[in-house]
Amino acid sequence: TIGFNAQGPDPTQCKPALIPHIDTWRVLEKYYKLGKFKAIGISNFNQKQIQDLYDQAEIKPHNLQVECHILLPQKELFEFAKKLGISFTSYATMGSPGRPSKNPDEPNPTEVPLVVELAKKYNKTPSQILLRQMIQRGIAVIPKSTNPERLRQNSDIFDFELTQEDLTKFNEIKLHKWLFQSFWESFAKHHPYFPFNGY
Numbered sequence: 001t002i003g004f005n006a007q008g009p010d011p012t013q014c015k016p017a018l019i020p021h022i023d024t025w026r027v028l029e030k031y032y033k034l035g036k037f038k039a040i041g042i043s044n045f046n047q048k049q050i051q052d053l054y055d056q057a058e059i060k061p062h063n064l065q066v067e068c069h070i071l072l073p074q075k076e077l078f079e080f081a082k083k084l085g086i087s088f089t090s091y092a093t094m095g096s097p098g099r100p101s102k103n104p105d106e107p108n109p110t111e112v113p114l115v116v117e118l119a120k121k122y123n124k125t126p127s128q129i130l131l132r133q134m135i136q137r138g139i140a141v142i143p144k145s146t147n148p149e150r151l152r153q154n155s156d157i158f159d160f161e162l163t164q165e166d167l168t169k170f171n172e173i174k175l176h177k178w179l180f181q182s183f184w185e186s187f188a189k190h191h192p193y194f195p196f197n198g199y
């Protein structure tokens with residue numbers, strides 16, 4: 001959603017590129033209509049940006065990808081996208097622990113007591129509980145791993161089901177944390193299209 005004109009290695013020195021979203025979208029629509037893309041979507045858009053694009057788009061966005069995990073469950077945005085028929089993808093489902101901008105003191109979704117308790121109950125890892133909770137909400141997950149064993153674990157989440165009672169307990173988590181805040185704000189805070197005000 002946020003474009004910059006590359007001007008060297010320091011991202012804070014890049015000038016915002018003010019290409020309207022709809023202009024970029026027209027290119028995606030073109031290749032979708034040519035059959036080159038099976039689906040086209042958006043990422044890091046807020047509700048207003050989604051609605052504006054939706055209203056102008058000939059091919060409506062198929063998917064929205066945003067930061068979404070148990071500390072930032074994105075319930076309102078999810079319901080908004082659902083009403084428009086846009087499927088939803090969570091990034092940082094497990095808290096994106098390998099992120100260079102990670103602060104060592106920040107909360108880690110895998111260490112939330114409810115997640116640890118459910119991992120014991122189902123004999124799964126905390127990461128598997130987080131992924132499973134998300135897909136049971138109807139949200140797609142795209143966990144990233146360079147480790148073969150963790151790659152296997154991350155797809156081994158279809159042989160158990162969290163109960164409705166388990167799922168309800170996630171609503172009791174009061175800790176709210178936007179994990180990518182320092183990353184986005186370090187270079188994009190003043191971009192006119194910055195989508196995260198109100199996070």
Ligand SMILES: NC(=O)c1ccc[n+]([C@@H]2O[C@H](COP(=O)([O-])OP(=O)(O)OC[C@H]3O[C@@H](n4cnc5c(N)ncnc54)[C@H](OP(=O)(O)O)[C@@H]3O)[C@@H](O)[C@H]2O)c1
Pocket residue numbers: 043044065066090091092093094095096097098099125127128142143144145146147150151153154
């Ligand atoms: N649209 C956007 O702006 C945006 C922003 C961020 C990320 N993304 C995308 O989202 C996807 C997910 O990446 P992410 O970094 O956000 O979040 P993530 O999947 O929550 O975390 C990935 C990190 O977790 C570790 N990991 C993976 N599986 C694990 C497991 N089972 N147990 C413990 N640790 C595990 C990985 O390390 P190892 O490799 O050592 O396993 C890696 O460092 C990526 O495809 C990324 O490109 C998109």
